[in-house]
Amino acid sequence: MSAIELKGVSKRYGTTPVLHAMDLAVASGEFVVLVGPSGCGKSTLLRMIAGLEEVSAGEIRIGGTLVNELAPKARDIAMVFQSYALYPHMSVADNMAYSLRLRGKSKQHIETAIQSAAVKLGLGALLDRKPRALSGGQRQRVAMGRAIVREPKAFLFDEPLSNLDARLREHMRAEIKKLHRELGATSIYVTHDQIEAMTLADRILAMNGGRVQQLGSPLELYDRPANLFVAEFIGSPAMNLFAAQFSRRQGRPMLIHSGFAIALERDPSLSEGSALTVGIRPEHISLGSGALAGVVDLVEPTGLGTIVHLTLGGTALKAFSLERRPLTLGGTLAMQLPPHRLHLFDADGVRVAQ
Amino acid sequence: MISLRRSCYWASHYLLIALYVVFALFPLFWLVKVALTPNDLLYSEGIKLWPSRTSLEHFNFVLTHSEFPLFFRNSVIVSCATALIVSLISAACGYGLSRFNFRGKGVLMALMLITQMFPLVMLVAPMFRLLAPLGLTNSLTGLVIVYSAFNAPFATFLMQSFFEAIPKELEEAAMIDGATRFGAFRRIILPLTLPGIAATGGFVFTAAWSELLFALMLNSSSRASTFPVGLLSFVSKFSVDFGQMMAAGVLALIPACLFFLLIQRYLVRGLTAGAVKG
Numbered sequence: 001m002s003a004i005e006l007k008g009v010s011k012r013y014g015t016t017p018v019l020h021a022m023d024l025a026v027a028s029g030e031f032v033v034l035v036g037p038s039g040c041g042k043s044t045l046l047r048m049i050a051g052l053e054e055v056s057a058g059e060i061r062i063g064g065t066l067v068n069e070l071a072p073k074a075r076d077i078a079m080v081f082q083s084y085a086l087y088p089h090m091s092v093a094d095n096m097a098y099s100l101r102l103r104g105k106s107k108q109h110i111e112t113a114i115q116s117a118a119v120k121l122g123l124g125a126l127l128d129r130k131p132r133a134l135s136g137g138q139r140q141r142v143a144m145g146r147a148i149v150r151e152p153k154a155f156l157f158d159e160p161l162s163n164l165d166a167r168l169r170e171h172m173r174a175e176i177k178k179l180h181r182e183l184g185a186t187s188i189y190v191t192h193d194q195i196e197a198m199t200l201a202d203r204i205l206a207m208n209g210g211r212v213q214q215l216g217s218p219l220e221l222y223d224r225p226a227n228l229f230v231a232e233f234i235g236s237p238a239m240n241l242f243a244a245q246f247s248r249r250q251g252r253p254m255l256i257h258s259g260f261a262i263a264l265e266r267d268p269s270l271s272e273g274s275a276l277t278v279g280i281r282p283e284h285i286s287l288g289s290g291a292l293a294g295v296v297d298l299v300e301p302t303g304l305g306t307i308v309h310l311t312l313g314g315t316a317l318k319a320f321s322l323e324r325r326p327l328t329l330g331g332t333l334a335m336q337l338p339p340h341r342l343h344l345f346d347a348d349g350v351r352v353a354q
Numbered sequence: 355m356i357s358l359r360r361s362c363y364w365a366s367h368y369l370l371i372a373l374y375v376v377f378a379l380f381p382l383f384w385l386v387k388v389a390l391t392p393n394d395l396l397y398s399e400g401i402k403l404w405p406s407r408t409s410l411e412h413f414n415f416v417l418t419h420s421e422f423p424l425f426f427r428n429s430v431i432v433s434c435a436t437a438l439i440v441s442l443i444s445a446a447c448g449y450g451l452s453r454f455n456f457r458g459k460g461v462l463m464a465l466m467l468i469t470q471m472f473p474l475v476m477l478v479a480p481m482f483r484l485l486a487p488l489g490l491t492n493s494l495t496g497l498v499i500v501y502s503a504f505n506a507p508f509a510t511f512l513m514q515s516f517f518e519a520i521p522k523e524l525e526e527a528a529m530i531d532g533a534t535r536f537g538a539f540r541r542i543i544l545p546l547t548l549p550g551i552a553a554t555g556g557f558v559f560t561a562a563w564s565e566l567l568f569a570l571m572l573n574s575s576s577r578a579s580t581f582p583v584g585l586l587s588f589v590s591k592f593s594v595d596f597g598q599m600m601a602a603g604v605l606a607l608i609p610a611c612l613f614f615l616l617i618q619r620y621l622v623r624g625l626t627a628g629a630v631k632g
Contacts, residue, residue, distance in 0.1 A: 052526050072529040079530045085523035089545050099531035146531070 002063030002153040002186060003028045004049065009058035011044055011210075018044055019210045021058065026154075029184045035197040036207035037233070042190045045207075046156050049188065050079050063153050073102075078147035082159040084139045086131040092142050093127040096149045117145040120179065137168045148179070154186040161196065173199055194234050198222065206230050228349035231279050237307055239279045239343070242315045246274040255342070259313015260292055265339045268354050276352070279343035282307065282320035290336025296327050310335065382607075389413070389600035396597055412601035421576050422602050425584030429563060430609060432494050432580055436501040437559040440509050441551055443502070448513025449539065453522070466507040474504070478571045485572060492578045497569060501562045509554045516550030517543070552617040559613055563606075581606050 004026040011019040019041045026032045034042040047053040049060055051072035060067050067075050078099075086095050093114055100110045118124045121141045131139055140160065147155055160176075161169045177200055180187055191197055197204050198218045206213040206221060206229070213233075214226040225231035231239050244255040246268070253264040255278055270276075287308065294310035294317065301307075305322040310333065319335070327333065344352040388396070389412055391405040399405060416422045451463065481500060482491065490496030520543055528538035566582040573579055576587075581602070588599035 050526075050530055052529070071534070072526070073532040073534065075530075077530065079527070081523045081527060083521060083523050085521065085527040087524065087528070087542055098528070102532035102537075146527075150531075 003061075004154055004186060004188065005059075005061040006045075006049075007059045007061075009045070009048065009060060010056050011041070011048060011053065012056045017210060019048075019056075022212060024205060024212075024215070026186060026188060028186055031180050031187045031189065031200060031202045033189045033191060033197040033201035033204050034207060035191055035194060035204055035233070036213075038192055040207045041210040042192075042207050043158055046079075046158055046188060046190045050077060050156050051075050076150075076153045077156055078150045078152040078154075079156040079158065080143045080147050080160040082162050084131075084143040084163075086139055086142055086146075088131050091128050091130055092123060092134070092145075095131070095142055096145050099146070099150050113149040113151075114145075117149045120148070120182075121145050121175075136164055137172065140164060140168075140172060144176075144179070148183065152185075154188065157187065157189040157191075159191055160189075161191070162193070169196075176200060195236065198234070204234075206233060208233075224351065225279075225343065226351050228277060228279075228345050231343060231345070235281060237282050237318050237320060239281050240285070240317045241277055241279045242317075244276050244278045246270045246276055247272060255344075257313055257315065259315060262337055262339060262342070264342075264354075266354050268344060268352050270346075270352065275347050277345040277349070279345065280317075280337055280341055282318045284338060284341035285317065285319035286336045286338060287319055287321050287333060288323075288325065288335075290334050292335050292337065293332045294335050296329055296331055296333055299327050299329070308333075385600050385603050385607075388596055389604045391597065393597055412597040413605070416598050416601045416605065420584075420598070420602075421579075421587070422581070422584055422605070424576065425579050425581040426605065428494055428578060429580040429582075429606070432497050432501065433559050433562040433609075435494075435498045436505065436562040437555045439498065439502045440505045440558045441555045443506050444509035444513045444554055445544075445547070445551055447506075447510040448515075449517050449543070451510065451514045452517035453525075466510060469504075469507050474567055478567065481568070482572060491572050492575050493573075494578055496572055497578075497580070500568050500572065501558075501565060505558045505561055509558055512554050512557070513547075513550060516547050516553075520546050556614060556617050560610055563610055 004024075006022055006024040008021045008023065009019065010017065010021050022045060024032070034045060036042050044053055048055050049062075051067065051070060051074075055068050062075055062077065087098065090098065096114050096117060097110050100113060105113075114127070118127060121144055123138070123141055123145055126134060126138060126142075131142065134142065140163075143160065157176075161172055164172060173196055176189075180200075189196075189200060201218050203216060204218055204221050205215045208229050214221055214230045221230055221234050225234060225239075228241070232241065242257060244257045244262075247254050247256050248267075253267040255262045255264060255276065257278075292312060294312040296308060297311055297316070298309035299306060300309070301324075305320055306324060306327075308319045308321060308327065310317045310319060312335070342354075344354060346352050387404060390408040390410070391399075392407060392409040392411060395405050395407060451459065485491050485496050485500075488496075490499065524542050524546075525533075525535070525538040528542045529535060533541065564582060565580075569580045569583050570586070573583070576584075585599055585602055585606075588595045588602065
C-alpha cells in the first residue's frame with residue numbers, strides 16, 4: 001500500500017477550468033472520500049489519479065513516484081467503475097484473472113488469487129458465469145473482486161454503489177468498509193451520497209465547483225462545517241438555515257431575526273449589525289419546551305423518529321425528534337433553538353468562530 | 355368482446371406481415387420458377403404460377419456452355435477482397451473517430467459524407483481516365499480499388515456507431531488492469547465489435563457483388579468481367595434468353611446467401627449485455 005499525494009493539481013478543458021489547484025495527501029492505508037454534487041470535478045480528479053485524464057498542472061505522486069506522465073497500466077492502481085465495466089465476453093473468473101495474466105503471473109498464483117477473492121466476496125458459485133447472467137449486486141462484487149486480486153498500490157472507487165437499489169447499497173457499503181479493514185488498502189472513493197461519505201471515510205474531502213470546500217473527518221464536517229456549502233451538503237434531513245442580524249443588547253450578544261431573537265452564550269467577534277446566516281441541525285431543535293412558539297405545518301413519521309415541519313416567525317424549519325408526541329397540524333408548539341448548537345456563517349458563507 | 359378484438363388485432367397483424375413477406379419474396383420465386391421452366395413451355399403456357407414440367411436444362415447450359423463460371427469466380431474474388439479491405443479500413447477509422455478527438459475531425463467527417471452525395475454516374479469518366487494509364491482497367495484489382503474507395507466512407511460511419519455503442523469504461527478498465535491501448539482494443543473491444551464488423555463486411559460484400567455500372571464501364575474483356583455484366587450477355591440483339599439468365603441469377607444468389615448464413619450469428623446483437631448496468 002502506498003500514499004497518494006496531490007500538489008497543486010488542476011485541470012482545464014481548453015480554457016475552461018474544471019479543477020483549481022487541489023492539494024491532498026492520502027496516507028498509506030487511509031480511506032478518503034471525495035464528495036460533492038455532480039459536476040464538482042470529483043470524478044475528474046479520480047480519473048486523473050488513475051491516468052485516464054491528463055493533468056493540466058501540478059503533481060500527482062503514488063508511493064512517492066511522480067506519475068503525471070505514466071500510463072494507467074504503469075501506476076499499479078485498481079479502479080471500480082460506476083458502470084462496473086466488466087468484460088462481457090469473459091467469465092467472472094476470467095474477468096478477475098485478466099489483469100494477473102497481463103502481468104505474467106503463474107497459473108497457480110492466478111488460481112489462488114481468484115479463489116481467495118471469490119471466498120471474500122461470496123462469488124464461489126458464479127466463477128463460470130458471464131456478466132450478463134449476474135444481478136446488479138453480483139456484478140458489483142465481481143468489479144470489486146477484479147480490483148482486489150491485483151493487490152494494487154491503491155484502490156479508486158468511482159461511485160461504485162450508485163447503480164444499486166437502496167437495500168443492496170447499504171449492504172455493500174458495510175462490505176466495502178469490512179474489506180477495507182481487512183486489506184488496509186489506500187482508497188479514494190468518489191460519491192455524491194453524503195451518507196456513504198460519512199459512513200465509509202477516514203477523512204472526507206468536500207468539493208464544489210472544482211474547489212476544495214473542507215477536508216476533515218466525517219464528524220468534523222458534520223459538527224463544524226467550514227462554510228455554507230458543507231453545512232447544506234452534509235446531513236439528512238439538511239441543516240436549517242435562516243438569515244439574521246448580529247446585535248448587542250445591553251452588552252449581550254443576540255441574533256435578531258425578523259420574527260424572533262436568540263441570545264448567544266458566547267460573544268463572537270462581530271460588528272454590530274453584521275448580516276449572518278444561522279444554521280441549526282433538525283435534531284438539535286428542542287421541541288415541547290422553550291420560549292419560542294412554532295406552528296406545525298407537516299408531520300413526517302420515519303419510524304425511528306418524526307420530522308416536524310414548523311414555521312417560526314415566518315421562517316420554515318425542520319425539526320427531528322425521537323419522541324412520538326401527539327401533534328396537531330396548524331397548532332403551536334413550544335420550542336427552543338439551543339444557542340450552543342447554532343452555526344454562524346458570515347456574508348461570504350464562511351463559518352464564524354464562536 | 356375484448357378477446358375477440360384482441361384476436362382480430364393479432365390476425366390482422368400476422369396478415370400484414372404475411373402480405374409483406376409475399377410481396378418481398380415474389381420476385382425471387384419468379385426467378386426460380388422461370389429458371390426451372392423448359393424453353394418450350396416458357397412462351398406456350400401463358401402466365402402460370404408453376405410450370406407443368408420442370409427441368410434443369412438452363413442450369414446445365416449456364417454451367418457448361420457459357421462463360422458464367424469465370425464471371426462467377428471473378429465476382430467472388432472482387433467481392434471478398436473488397437469486403438476484407440473495407441472491413442479492416444473502416445474498423446480502424448471507425449475506432450479512431452469514435453474514441454479520439456483531434457484537430458480536423460469535423461472536416462474529415464464532412465468530407466466523407468460529401469463523397470456519398472455524388473451520383474456514381476458522374477464519376478465514371480474521370481475514374482476511367484484515372485485508371486486507364488495505370489493499367490487498372492480490364493483488371494479485377496482496379497475494380498477492388500474502386501469498390502473499396504466507394505464503400506469505405508459509409509462502412510466507416512457504420513463501424514463508428516458500433517464502436518460508440520461499446521462503453522469507454524471497458525477499455526479504461528482494461529488499461530488500468532495493465533493493457534496498452536492497442537491491447538485493450540484487440541482483447542476487449544474487437545471481440546465485442548465482431549457483430550458490427552460482420553455486418554459491415556456483409557453489407558460491403560453484397561454491394562460489390564451486385565455492382566454493375568463500374569464493372570461494365572471499366573472492364574470490356576470477359577476475362578475480367580463480373581457476373582452482373584455476365585448476365586447482360588444473355589441479352590442478344592434479337593432475343594433475350596430468359597431461362598438461362600434466370601438460372602444464372604439463381605446461381606449468383608447462392609454465395610450471397612451462404613455469406614449471410616455464415617455471419618448471421620454475429621449479426622444477432624446483445625453480445626455486450628452485462629458489461630455495464632442494464
